[in-house]
Structures are given as C-alpha cells and as structure tokens.
Amino acid sequence: MKLTGAEILCESLTQLGVRHIFGYPGGAILPVYDALGKSKLHHVLVRHEQGATHMADGYARASGGIGVAMATSGPGATNMVTGIATAMLDSSPVVCITGQVSSKLLGSDAFQEIDITGITMPITKHNVVVSRVEDIARTVREAFVIANSGRPGPVLVDITKDAQQASCEFDWDAAAPKLPLKRVRNSLDQAEFDRAIELLNNAKRPVILAGRGIILSGAMRAFEQFVRTCNIPVAMTLLGIGCFPASDPMNLGMMGMHGEAWVNHAIQESDLLIAVGMRFDDRVTGDLRTYAKGARKIHIEIDRAEINKNVAVDAALIGDARETLEKLTPHVVNPDRGAWLSHIKELKGDSAVRDIQSLPDNGHLYAAHVINDLWKETRGEAIVVTDVGQHQMWEAQYYHHNRPRTLITSGGLGTMGFALPAAIGAKFANPDSEVWVVVGDGGFQMTMCELATVVQEKINIKIAIINNGYLGMVRQWQEFFYDKRYVATPLVAPDFAALANAFGIRGERITQRGDVLPTIRSARESKETVLIDFRVEQEDSVYPMVPAGASLHEMIRRPNNPLVETAIEP
Amino acid sequence: MQTLVAYVENKPGVLNRVSSLARRLNVNIDSLTVGPTENPEIARMTIVAHTDEKGGHRLEASLEKLVDVLLAENISERALLERDLALIKVLADQQSRPHLMELIKVFRARVVDVAPESLIIEVSGTVEKIDGLLEVLKPFGVLEMARSGRISMTRGGDLLRPPVQTAAASEQPVAAS
Numbered sequence: 160m161k162l163t164g165a166e167i168l169c170e171s172l173t174q175l176g177v178r179h180i181f182g183y184p185g186g187a188i189l190p191v192y193d194a195l196g197k198s199k200l201h202h203v204l205v206r207h208e209q210g211a212t213h214m215a216d217g218y219a220r221a222s223g224g225i226g227v228a229m230a231t232s233g234p235g236a237t238n239m240v241t242g243i244a245t246a247m248l249d250s251s252p253v254v255c256i257t258g259q260v261s262s263k264l265l266g267s268d269a270f271q272e273i274d275i276t277g278i279t280m281p282i283t284k285h286n287v288v289v290s291r292v293e294d295i296a297r298t299v300r301e302a303f304v305i306a307n308s309g310r311p312g313p314v315l316v317d318i319t320k321d322a323q324q325a326s327c328e329f330d331w332d333a334a335a336p337k338l339p340l341k342r343v344r345n346s347l348d349q350a351e352f353d354r355a356i357e358l359l360n361n362a363k364r365p366v367i368l369a370g371r372g373i374i375l376s377g378a379m380r381a382f383e384q385f386v387r388t389c390n391i392p393v394a395m396t397l398l399g400i401g402c403f404p405a406s407d408p409m410n411l412g413m414m415g416m417h418g419e420a421w422v423n424h425a426i427q428e429s430d431l432l433i434a435v436g437m438r439f440d441d442r443v444t445g446d447l448r449t450y451a452k453g454a455r456k457i458h459i460e461i462d463r464a465e466i467n468k469n470v471a472v473d474a475a476l477i478g479d480a481r482e483t484l485e486k487l488t489p490h491v492v493n494p495d496r497g498a499w500l501s502h503i504k505e506l507k508g509d510s511a512v513r514d515i516q517s518l519p520d521n522g523h524l525y526a527a528h529v530i531n532d533l534w535k536e537t538r539g540e541a542i543v544v545t546d547v548g549q550h551q552m553w554e555a556q557y558y559h560h561n562r563p564r565t566l567i568t569s570g571g572l573g574t575m576g577f578a579l580p581a582a583i584g585a586k587f588a589n590p591d592s593e594v595w596v597v598v599g600d601g602g603f604q605m606t607m608c609e610l611a612t613v614v615q616e617k618i619n620i621k622i623a624i625i626n627n628g629y630l631g632m633v634r635q636w637q638e639f640f641y642d643k644r645y646v647a648t649p650l651v652a653p654d655f656a657a658l659a660n661a662f663g664i665r666g667e668r669i670t671q672r673g674d675v676l677p678t679i680r681s682a683r684e685s686k687e688t689v690l691i692d693f694r695v696e697q698e699d700s701v702y703p704m705v706p707a708g709a710s711l712h713e714m715i716r717r718p719n720n721p722l723v724e725t726a727i728e729p
Numbered sequence: 730m731q732t733l734v735a736y737v738e739n740k741p742g743v744l745n746r747v748s749s750l751a752r753r754l755n756v757n758i759d760s761l762t763v764g765p766t767e768n769p770e771i772a773r774m775t776i777v778a779h780t781d782e783k784g785g786h787r788l789e790a791s792l793e794k795l796v797d798v799l800l801a802e803n804i805s806e807r808a809l810l811e812r813d814l815a816l817i818k819v820l821a822d823q824q825s826r827p828h829l830m831e832l833i834k835v836f837r838a839r840v841v842d843v844a845p846e847s848l849i850i851e852v853s854g855t856v857e858k859i860d861g862l863l864e865v866l867k868p869f870g871v872l873e874m875a876r877s878g879r880i881s882m883t884r885g886g887d888l889l890r891p892p893v894q895t896a897a898a899s900e901q902p903v904a905a906s
Contacts (some may be wrong), residue, residue, distance in 0.1 A: 280746060281753045285796045305796060339738050340892045342800040343792070462792035467783060 164292040164323040168256070171299045172200060174331060177227050179587045181205055181214035185231025187271060188258030190323035203587070203616055206608035208235050210580035212242020212313075213606070215253045220567045221542060221592075223377070225252045225306050226584060233271030236317070237278065241574060243313045244282040248571025249387045249398060250375060252311035254302050259323040262265045262290040284312030292325040296334035304336050311375060331346045344463075347486070348479050354476040355457045356490045362431035362455075364499045365391045368414065371398035371570075372436015372461060374563045378481035379403070379503050382435065385484045387664035389491040393501060394422045397435045397555055398570040405539070405559035415443035416705045417552040420714055421506035423705065426451050427712040428502075436480045439469040440571070445711035459483045477688045478598075510717075524672050526550055526625045526695045530557035532675045533595065533623065536683065539670030541565070541593040544582035546602035547573040549631035552701045554597050576605030579622070583609060586618050593621070593683065600626040600652045610662040613688050621682050622690040624655050627697045635700045639715065659690035681705065731778050731805045732881050733784030736891035738797040739765060739772040746795050756780045756788055760813075760878035771799065771891050775811075775881045782806075790823065799891050810886040814853045814877040816841070817863065820870030823846045829869060836862045847872060897898060 162170065168191055172180070181203045184192045195202050205211040208230040215226030230236055236257040237305055246253040259265070260272040276286045281305075285305045289298050295318060302314040359365070373382050379402055386393055393403050394414040403410050411422045423445075426432065432454045433582040437443070442448045447469060459480055466475045476483050530553050535543075539559050545551040545568040560566050567585055569577040578598040584595045603624050613620065625631075634648040656666030669678050669691060682689035702717035737743045751758050757779040766773050778788055785803045792801035799898060821829055831850065833840060838852035852862050856879065863871065883889060 276742075279743075280749050283793075339799055341798075342892050369812060462790075462794070464787055464794060466786075466790070468787060675813075 160199065161326050162329040163190065163194065163326050164295050165190035167292065167295045167327070167329050168299060168318065168323070169194045169198040170329060171296045171331075171334070172227065173198060175300065175303050176224070179203055179218065180227045180229050181211040181218070181584065182229030183208050183211060183231070183235055185233075185235045185258065187232035187260055187272070187320050188229065188235070188256075188323075190320065191229070191256070191258065191318075202229075203583070203612065207606065207613050208238035209242050209576065210583075210606055210612065211246065212239045212253065212255060213574075213577050213580035214584035214587070215255070216242060216246045216249075217544060217567055217581030218250045218588045219246075219251050219253055219584075220581070221564050221585035222391055222588035223564065223587070225254055227254050227256065227304055230258070231271065232260055232275070233273045234449055235271075236273060236275035240278065240282065241572075242277055242283075242317065242577075245569050245572045245574040245577060246313040247282045247284070249569065250371065251313065252306040253313040254299075254306050254413070255313060255315040256299075257315065257317045257324070258289065259317045259319045262319045263321070264636050265290070265319070271709065273671065276315065279315050280658060282313070283315050285473045286315035286317065288317045288319070290319045290322050290340050291321075293324045294582050295322060296329065297336060300334060301336040303339055304338065323726045329707075344477075345601075347476060347483065349456050351474045351476060352486070355476055355487065358431055358455050358457055358474060359389060359433065359487070359491050362391075362493075364429045365389075365431040366411075366425050366429040367391050367393045368396065368426070368432055368434040368437050369393050369402050370396045370435060370437025371402070372459075372480045373399060373402040374436075376436065376448040376461070376480035378436075378479075378484055379563055381481045381484040381488070385488045385491070388488050390493045390496050391433065392500065394418070394426060396440070396443055396570075397568065399437060400555060400566045401563040403558040404561040406561055413555050415440075415558070416445070416707075417701050417703065418443075419507075419556070420510045420716060421503055422705050423703075423711045423714060424506050425503050426454075427710075429454045431455050431457070433457045433459070433688045434472075435484070436461070438462075438465045441469070441707075444469060445705045445709055445713070449710035449712075451711075472497060520672060522672070523696045524670060524675070524694065526553045526627070526693070527557050528672050529623060529625060529693045529695065530554050530597065533597070533679055534558040536676060536679045537593060537595070541595045542567065542582075542585050542589060542597045543597055544568070544578050544585055545612055546578035546598040547632075548599045548602065549627075549635065549701050550597055550599045550625035552632075553625070558597075565578060573597075575602035578602060579606050580609045580612075582620050582622075583612060583616070583618065596620060596622040598622065598624055599631060600624055600628065600655075601630045602651055603655070604652060607658070610659065610664060612688075614663050618688065619686055620658075620688050622688070624690065624692045625695055626652065626655065626692050627695050627699065628652070631699075632701070634698070635704075638698070638700065639704070640706065655690060655692040664688050664690055666690045666692065668694065670694045730805060731780050731782070731788065732811070732879070733776040733778065733785065733789055733792070733801060733803050733805075734881060734889055735771050735774040735776065735792055735801040736766070736799040736889075737763075737774060738799070739770050740797070743772070743797045746797060747792065749793055750795065751776075751778065751788065754784070754788060754791060755815060756784055762878040762880050764880075767889065768891070771864050773891075775879055777879050791892070800889070802868070802889055804883055804889070807887060810883050810884055811855055811879050811881040812853055813856050813859050814851070815859045815863075816875045817850045817852065817866060817871060818847055818873040819850060819866050820846065820872060822846065825869055829866075832862070832865055838862060
C-alpha cells in the first residue's frame with residue numbers, strides 16, 4: 160500500500176499505541192496535520208509549543224507510557240526547547256516530532272528553517288533528521304524504543320516537508336527498528352554485589368535514598384519487599400515521592416534542601432546509604448565535602464555515567480532497579496534496628512512542634528494550610544501537578560502521596576510554567592483521576608494561555624494558585640541572603656478568578672483559612688475545571704532550608720512564629 | 730590526560746555528537762582522531778582528553794549512552810601503543826641541509842618534499858618523540874606543521890572490537906492506561 164510520508168507517520172504512531180498528540184500546526188508540518196485529520200489520533204491544540212512538550216511529559220509521567228508532542232519548523236521547534244530539557248533532566252520519555260523545510264532548502268536559511276537537531280543535541284537522548292519518506296516509519300519506531308529504554312529521555316524526530324509529501328510503499332514489518340548493536344556490558348558485577356550485601360548486613364545506621372528510578376523501573380513491589388526485609392528507613396528525593404507510601408512508618412519523607420530536619424540528620428548520621436534510582440543531585444546532598452561522611456554508599460543505578468559522578472560509592476550495582484532489588488533481597492538479613500529507628504523518631508518529635516500545622520490559627524492563611532487541607536480532602540489520592548518554587552516544596556512536605564505517579568513536578572530543570580500544561584497531559588493519561596494543579600502566581604503566568612486548551616478540550620482539572628504576590632522562592636533567598644532587597648520579585652498579577660471567567664472557567668478567590676476546605680469541596684464536586692486563587696501570607700518561607708552550598712545538617716529551622724521570628728543567617 | 734577509544738556509526742553528525750558531549754561535560758579535548766575501520770559502516774575514534782580518571786570514566790560512560798556510539802573504552806591504564814603523525818615544513822638552505830639530514834636520521838623521520846629553500850619532514854611516533862624533533866628543528870625555522878592527532882591501540886591479546894550485526898530492538902506498548 161502506497162502512502163505519503165505524512166500518512167505513514169500517523170499510521171506508525173497509531174500502530175505504536177499513541178492516542179493523543181499535543182501540538183501546534185504550521186507550514187512545514189501541514190502535510191502531517193492533513194493526514195492527522197483523517198486518522199484516529201486525537202490532536203490537542205496547545206497555545207504555545209512549550210505547553211505541548213510539558214503536556215507530553217505530563218502524559219508520560221502520569222501513564223508510564225510515551226508522550227508525543229508536535230510542532231512546525233523554526234519557532235515552533237525552538238519553543239519546544241524548554242520542555243525537552245525538562246523531560247531530559249527528569250528522564251521522561253517524550254517523542255517530539257517537528258516539521259522541517261524541504262530537503263532541497265536545508266542549509267539555505269529558508270523561511271522558518273532552524274537547525275533544531277543541532278539546538279537540541281545536548282538536551283535530547285537522541286535526535287534525527289528524516290529527509291526520505293522511506294525512513295519515516297523505521298525512525299519513528301526507533302525513537303519510541305530509545306525514549307523508553309534504559310534511562311528514559313526525550314527523542315526528537317525532525318521530518319522535512321518533502322519527506323512528508325512523498326509517497327512510498329508502507330510495510331510495517333520491514334520498518335522494524337534497526338538500532339546499532341551496542342556492546343552489552345555485564346551489568347551486575349559479582350564482586351560489587353557481594354560487597355553490597357556485606358555492607359547491608361553489617362550496617363548499624365542505614366538509610367535508603369529512594370529516587371524516581373524506582374518508579375521508572377516499576378520496582379515499587381520489589382522495593383517494598385526490600386525495605387521490609389532489611390528493615391531500613393527510607394528517605395525520598397522530590398521525584399521519588401510516591402514510590403513508597405508516605406503513610407508507611409519506614410518512610411521518613413523528602414530529603415535535601417527543604418527536607419525535614421530528621422530526614423537530613425538521619426542521612427548525615429548514617430553509616431550506610433543505599434541509593435536507588437537517584438543521582439545525588441546538589442539539592443539533595445548539600446556540600447559534598449561534609450555529606451554523610453561516616454557512611455559507606457551503595458548505588459543502584461541504571462546509568463553508568465551517574466556512578467561516582469557526585470558522590471564516590473563503595474559498591475555500584477549497575478542495572479534496572481527492580482531486577483537488582485529482586486536479586487538483593489534474598490541475601491539481606493533483618494536485624495534489630497530498634498535503637499536507630501527510635502533515634503530518628505526522637506529527631507522527628509523535635510520538628511513536629513515547629514510545624515505550621517501545630518500553630519494556633521492567627522487568621523493568616525498559609526500555603527501549608529491549603530496543601531494540608533487539599534491532602535485531607537482528597538485523602539491523598541489525587542494526582543497533583545506542581546510547578547517550581549515555594550508551593551512545590553510545601554506540596555512535597557504537606558501532601559502525602561501513597562502511590563507512584565501521583566506527584567508530577569519539574570525537578571531537575573526546575574521549569575516554571577510546567578504545572579498547568581503537564582496537568583493537562585496527566586489528565587489525558589488518566590481521564591478518570593482527579594488532577595490538581597498546585598502552582599505559584601509567577602509560574603502560572605508563564606503558561607496560563609493553556610487555560611484555553613483546557614476549555615477547548617473540555618477537560619476537568621482543578622487549579623489551586625498559591626498566590627503570595629511574589630516570586631516566592633526567589634524572594635525567600637533575597638530575604639535570607641540578600642538582606643531583604645526584593646529586587647524584581649514583587650509581582651503584579653491579574654485577578655485570576657476573573658481571568659478564569661474570561662476563559663469560561665469558574666474562578667474563586669480565598670483569603671480566609673476557614674474558606675479553604677469548603678471551596679476545595681465544592682470544586683471537587685464540579686464536573687468542570689475550577690480555578691481557586693488562594694491569597695496566602697506574602698512573606699512566608701519554606702523551612703527547613705539548607706542554604707545552597709551549606710552542609711546538609713546546617714538547616715535554617717522553622718521559627719516558632721514565621722511572621723515574628725526571622726531566620727538566622729547561615 | 731585520559732585516552733579513550735570509541736567505535737561509532739560512520740555517518741554524518743556523529744563527530745558533532747561526540748564533541749558536543751565533551752563540551753557539555755566541560756572536558757577539553759586534546760586530540761580527537763577518526764577514521765574508517767575494515768567495516769565501512771563503523772568508524773574508530775581515539776579521544777585524548779584533559780581530565781582525570783573520574784572524568785575519563787564519566788566521558789566513557791556518557792559516550793556509550795549516545796545511540797551512535799557502539800562501544801567506548803577508557804584505555805588510559807592499559808598497556809597501549811600510541812602514534813602521532815606530523816608533517817613539518819622547515820627552512821633549509823645549503824648550509825643547514827646536512828645538519829638537518831643528520832637529525833632526521835636520528836629521529837627516524839624522512840624527507841617527503843624538497844624545495845630550494847625548505848624541506849617537508851614526515852615523522853611518526855609517540856607524542857614525545859614528535860615534540861622532541863620539533864624542539865630541535867625550531868632553531869632552523871619551522872614554517873608550518875600539521876599533526877594528525879593520536880591514534881591508540883591496546884597491546885597484544887587485549888582486543889577492542891566493535892560489536893557486529895544489527896540488534897532487533899524490542900518495542901513496548903506506549904500507553905499504560
């Protein structure tokens with residue numbers, strides 16, 4: 160059967176199981192859009208191509224599958240850059256398809272021609288230009304294999320317009336992926352394995368560091384089995400949240416810059432760290448020179464390039480997290496860890512009294528109240544999509560996730576504007592799930608144009624804007640480290656509720672603590688999207704905080720009254 | 730200084746990916762040579778990078794993550810042979826010519842081009858040998874020089890061969906929901 164390149168692309172995507180494409184049309188991708196119209200693929204028209212990539216990313220993170228984004232050449236493609244980098248840093252499998260000018264025009268600076276494969280080389284797992292119709296099906300199939308194998312990541316396929324227009328015989332079987340045969344390394348080294356078991360079985364004060372690799376590997380059961388068997392408390396990275404139930408007594412919570420004090424102290428006092436699917440990012444280690452100095456380290460990681468990158472390890476177990484944990488568990492013992500666990504419990508007690516939830520109601524609405532009420536009201540079962548900044552950290556602290564893929568957030572790149580489009584993608588992946596956007600007033604203004612996409616697609620998500628009138632996290636740094644010189648952080652915003660109304664969305668504004676729960680309740684009852692503008696305390700800060708470059712145990716702790724007491728200089 | 734050997738797909742853009750990776754890792758490349766192998770679809774690279782052992786490991790592991798890199802190996806700690814080739818154009822008048830010929834003999838180099846005022850000397854060997862010859866030629870007046878960059882090979886039975894055939898990759902279903 161002879162098909163055009165555009166038809167072959169749509170047919171290939173359909174065969175690969177794709178149902179939704181997040182994209183924006185334009186000249187160089189028009190043949191594909193014409194074919195899309197005749198296909199069963201559902202196209203979601205975004206309002207900016209950055210949104211398309213975040214939606215595909217959100218779709219991938221929520222579903223465990225691959226998200227697909229599409230754009231035209233030139234500015235359409237360059238607008239995708241931030242979204243691609245976001246997916247790269249968080250190992251999210253996204254396939255981006257861009258149109259390109261005809262092959263005879265390549266290199267001539269034609270209208271809307273840009274070298275997008277050159278631009279995205281450092282931020283994709285792989286990218287490729289296709290200029291022959293015969294190569295389209297195979298290349299797209301290869302892109303899907305690459306995106307979701309090993310450590311996942313984004314792949315960009317740039318297809319010239321003439322390849323989309325030309326025709327050739329479409330033979331699915333003949334277009335099977337033909338990736339270069341790579342050297343297969345004997346991934347699990349027996350000596351390292353034996354050393355890991357010895358370290359595990361002799362540790363007195365061990366802590367497990369759980370990362371997103373566990374979720375990506377689908378290792379949740381194997382991980383739980385491992386934790387039960389060796390009876391070791393678990394600290395989570397931001398992106399690891401959900402891989403192990405927050406309600407489990409062995410779960411200490413999030414580690415790192417805004418991790419609770421007991422978590423960071425446990426890490427610093429440990430004699431063994433078992434890192435699973437995490438990469439010792441500077442936001443979780445603090446100063447490397449003082450990081451867990453008394454601890455030996457085991458690193459379970461699929462990506463060899465992460466071994467010894469930031470932290471030198473004593474045993475490196477390279478490979479898939481689930482397979483590795485399944486191999487390890489039968490060899491580990493379950494000693495009495497009573498002393499170590501009760502020590503951590505003591506540390507915990509000291510922190511609880513400083514918690515904002517424990518403070519009497521003084522009339523101020525804090526973001527922590529909003530997140531805590533949202534958690535209680537949704538019984539921790541909603542998919543929460545956050546942006547970057549203070550609200551993101553408060554969500555991680557106060558919304559307790561018990562299931563994987565229920566917290567979707569931009570970790571590595573820290574991309575403002577991620578939340579709303581990523582939530583749209585997550586909703587398409589889980590149409591029956593409750594999806595909440597938790598976003599700051601700054602980040603929301605970066606991609607709020609996607610409200611139109613929400614309306615056009617008639618989807619039902621809930622949007623909670625944590626509105627403090629500042630670029631809050633930057634303001635917090637200015638407060639702590641720049642003598643409260645609030646340069647360029649006070650932020651004027653529109654009336655978000657009225658803005659929502661202009662889009663045809665119900666909007667609410669909340670200023671009192673008592674109104675939080677009823678409004679969340681009423682929003683949940685609605686079958687349509689609702690936006691709630693929570694006017695929270697303006698100069699509240701996220702505690703604890705390890706200042707950038709400081710040691711992990713050198714935290715600025717929560718003051719007893721966040722409005723009266725100011726933080727101590729580090 | 731770390732020496733790596735890589736087998737890569739012999740197609741456009743691969744060199745760019747390799748050099749772009751080194752730039753991203755903030756590793757300065759001292760020399761990078763690339764040439765075809767007995768299999769025209771595969772090229773071999775020798776990369777000499779200004780970095781320590783840790784950086785060498787990271788470069789090796791990161792190179793292997795590139796789809797088009799079939800194999801990358803840090804051979805810095807192995808018994809290896811390395812060769813560099815240089816063409817050196819040096820001023821040579823009637824007076825200096827005999828003295829030059831002596832030096833060329835000592836360095837086991839050879840003259841590949843003779844002109845009234847100059848000679849082109851071809852020399853191959855280790856970097857140190859070529860640097861040594863260059864040092865003694867400087868007083869005569871070096872007009873121009875071209876160097877190939879290093880190629881390296883591990884000694885004896887320590888073989889570095891590219892994998893053969895093409896793998897049948899497995900496809901996974903896209904949507905979990």
